[in-house]
Amino acid sequence: MTTTPTLPGLTPTPDASAGPRPGSRAARMLMPRSVDVVADLAADYGVCTRPVSLRRTDLDSGQTEVVDMPCGATQEAKCPACAKRARRLRQQQIREGWHRSDEPDPGPEPATDAQRGLIVVRAHLEFARDEAARASQWDQVADLDEAISELEGQITTEGLRGRPAPPHHSDDQEDGDGKRRVRSTKRRQDAPDLPRLPVENRTVGRTYEGRAGMVFRPSMFLTLTLGSYGRVHSDGTPVNPDAYDYRRAAWDAVHFPRLLDRFWQNLRRAVGWNVQYAGAVEPQRRLAPHAHFAIRGTIPRALVRQVAAATYHQVWWPPVDVRVYEPGNAPQWNPDAGGYTDPDSGELLPSWDDALDLLDADPDAEPVHVVRFGVQVDAKGVLAGTKDADRCVGYITKYLTKQAADCHQVTTGRQRAHLERLWQELRHTPCSERCANWLLYGIQPKKARPGLKPGNCKNKVHKRDTLGIGGRRVLISRQWSGKTLSDHRADRKDWVKALLGVTTDATTAPPGGEQRHAWELARPTDPDVAPLGHRVLRAISERIQWRAQLDAARRAADPPSASAVPHFIR
Numbered sequence: 103m104t105t106t107p108t109l110p111g112l113t114p115t116p117d118a119s120a121g122p123r124p125g126s127r128a129a130r131m132l133m134p135r136s137v138d139v140v141a142d143l144a145a146d147y148g149v150c151t152r153p154v155s156l157r158r159t160d161l162d163s164g165q166t167e168v169v170d171m172p173c174g175a176t177q178e179a180k181c182p183a184c185a186k187r188a189r190r191l192r193q194q195q196i197r198e199g200w201h202r203s204d205e206p207d208p209g210p211e212p213a214t215d216a217q218r219g220l221i222v223v224r225a226h227l228e229f230a231r232d233e234a235a236r237a238s239q240w241d242q243v244a245d246l247d248e249a250i251s252e253l254e255g256q257i258t259t260e261g262l263r264g265r266p267a268p269p270h271h272s273d274d275q276e277d278g279d280g281k282r283r284v285r286s287t288k289r290r291q292d293a294p295d296l297p298r299l300p301v302e303n304r305t306v307g308r309t310y311e312g313r314a315g316m317v318f319r320p321s322m323f324l325t326l327t328l329g330s331y332g333r334v335h336s337d338g339t340p341v342n343p344d345a346y347d348y349r350r351a352a353w354d355a356v357h358f359p360r361l362l363d364r365f366w367q368n369l370r371r372a373v374g375w376n377v378q379y380a381g382a383v384e385p386q387r388r389l390a391p392h393a394h395f396a397i398r399g400t401i402p403r404a405l406v407r408q409v410a411a412a413t414y415h416q417v418w419w420p421p422v423d424v425r426v427y428e429p430g431n432a433p434q435w436n437p438d439a440g441g442y443t444d445p446d447s448g449e450l451l452p453s454w455d456d457a458l459d460l461l462d463a464d465p466d467a468e469p470v471h472v473v474r475f476g477v478q479v480d481a482k483g484v485l486a487g488t489k490d491a492d493r494c495v496g497y498i499t500k501y502l503t504k505q506a507a508d509c510h511q512v513t514t515g516r517q518r519a520h521l522e523r524l525w526q527e528l529r530h531t532p533c534s535e536r537c538a539n540w541l542l543y544g545i546q547p548k549k550a551r552p553g554l555k556p557g558n559c560k561n562k563v564h565k566r567d568t569l570g571i572g573g574r575r576v577l578i579s580r581q582w583s584g585k586t587l588s589d590h591r592a593d594r595k596d597w598v599k600a601l602l603g604v605t606t607d608a609t610t611a612p613p614g615g616e617q618r619h620a621w622e623l624a625r626p627t628d629p630d631v632a633p634l635g636h637r638v639l640r641a642i643s644e645r646i647q648w649r650a651q652l653d654a655a656r657r658a659a660d661p662p663s664a665s666a667v668p669h670f671i672r
Contacts, residue, residue, distance in 0.1 A: 145182040155624040178503035185503040199583030201486035206584025299374030307399015325480040327392040338387030352527040355570025416469035420457040426544035454548040
């Protein structure tokens with residue numbers, strides 16, 4: 103080890119640039135850890151690092167084996183391989199539905215004679231039940247109800263979707279007493295009017311003819327944001343935190359999904375056809391949610407902006423102008439009174455229905471909150487097969503493997519303070535009719551029960567890592583690609599099997615093959631379950647061999663074409 107020059111009589115000073123002494127603890131701590139290398143290799147080769155062990159038993163021979171299934175996590179912090187696989191699957195789904203030239207849902211097939219016959223029998227049973235009810239023959243009514251329930255099971259087995267008629271006894275009421283509160287559907291005076299056209303049953307956009315007879319079918323990429331809550335710096339933090347409207351930011355985040363639903367309803371009525379979309383919700387740098395969407399077909403940008411400006415969602419809840427109680431002195435459950443009472447006077451708090459009755463009785467009542475989009479609406483056209491289309495798909499799915507709070511790095515004290523203030527506001531903002539935070543405003547939530555604690559509601563919107571985005575972050579319309587995620591997974595497997603020449607013949611399966619195996623969850627302490635490290639290493643080896651076989655099969659394909667390789671394999 104080299105030393106720096108010193109004066110005579112002084113102790114030499116080691117040279118820090120020379121590194122630690124070989125064999126020392128400091129040198130050993132700089133050595134890479136094997137477990138980290140295993141985790142990196144697992145992420146590189148798409149191997150799940152926390153698989154679920156299932157025991158499969160052959161019902162014919164009695165032989166058992168332990169099979170590891172991927173955990174299926176969608177967050178990179180939990181399992182990078184599974185999260186990356188889920189992201190690629192979403193990208194495949196978005197690509198397949200974006201620039202379609204045909205309708206993904208051709209409609210149901212005609213019913214068979216057997217299916218029609220079951221509906222006829224159901225009609226006869228309904229007629230007989232009505233006659234028995236009119237004659238007050240309740241024993242026959244009970245027998246007919248049982249027969250109807252059994253027949254509807256046969257109808258489902260025969261391949262018919264849905265019920266032919268609603269059940270006679272339904273508990274699906276919006277209020278406990280069966281009342282349904284009706285709000286006025288009259289548009290607000292401060293919202294512009296929108297054109298309203300009958301919605302055609304089509305999802306494919308129009309085509310345009312260019313030079314030399316070329317036909318183009320463009321689609322759109324749309325970004326929707328919320329309004330401003332105060333000026334912010336380039337890092338998303340408020341210029342004046344005390345003037346920043348954290349309360350409105352929290353309420354807007356909680357009700358953002360409803361606003362998006364209203365936008366698509368209004369857009370379809372304004373353009374006159376069933377617009378299809380696929381997108382994702384994520385936080386901006388200022389931590390407010392916004393959404394990116396791929397839209398099939400094109401719509402005039404002026405009309406899109408007009409619809410966004412005219413879209414709003416009103417929240418008709420009891421007033422929340424004044425917080426009556428603080429979390430440390432919140433109302434407590436009184437079993438004798440059958441509800442929550444004032445901590446000082448012991449008086450029973452108004453119920454949720456009582457609070458809504460007061461709201462209905464007030465002719466000058468206003469919604470407790472109105473959420474709207476901001477003035478900035480970004481819409482542009484995108485052509486199929488272009489680099490711009492691939493960039494847009496990647497942009498939509500950019501943050502799907504991260505929690506909302508991890509989409510943007512928080513590195514400064516100013517950013518941490520902004521995140522903390524927003525989270526504290528979200529933590530005490532009512533998220534639904536049953537939220538425990540209503541106790542802070544002197545109202546019992548709907549269907550109140552013991553154990554509710556304000557500031558500790560279990561809904562995801564209150565969590566620090568969601569920032570109010572508690573619902574689905576991926577939003578796909580029903581007729582986007584005509585497939586579910588399971589269908590897209592099956593497409594991926596079929597492509598790999600076809601390339602490798604793997605075939606499965608159902609005719610060679612033994613009798614009763616559909617019930618040949620029994621599955622149960624295996625515990626890590628079971629003697630036939632290998633340690634996790636052993637299983638991950640085996641999976642890495644299998645994955646390397648599988649990739650080598652896939653690459654060889656791809657090279658052997660005639661003619662080799664990169665376009666034949668799906669995006670989820672590249």
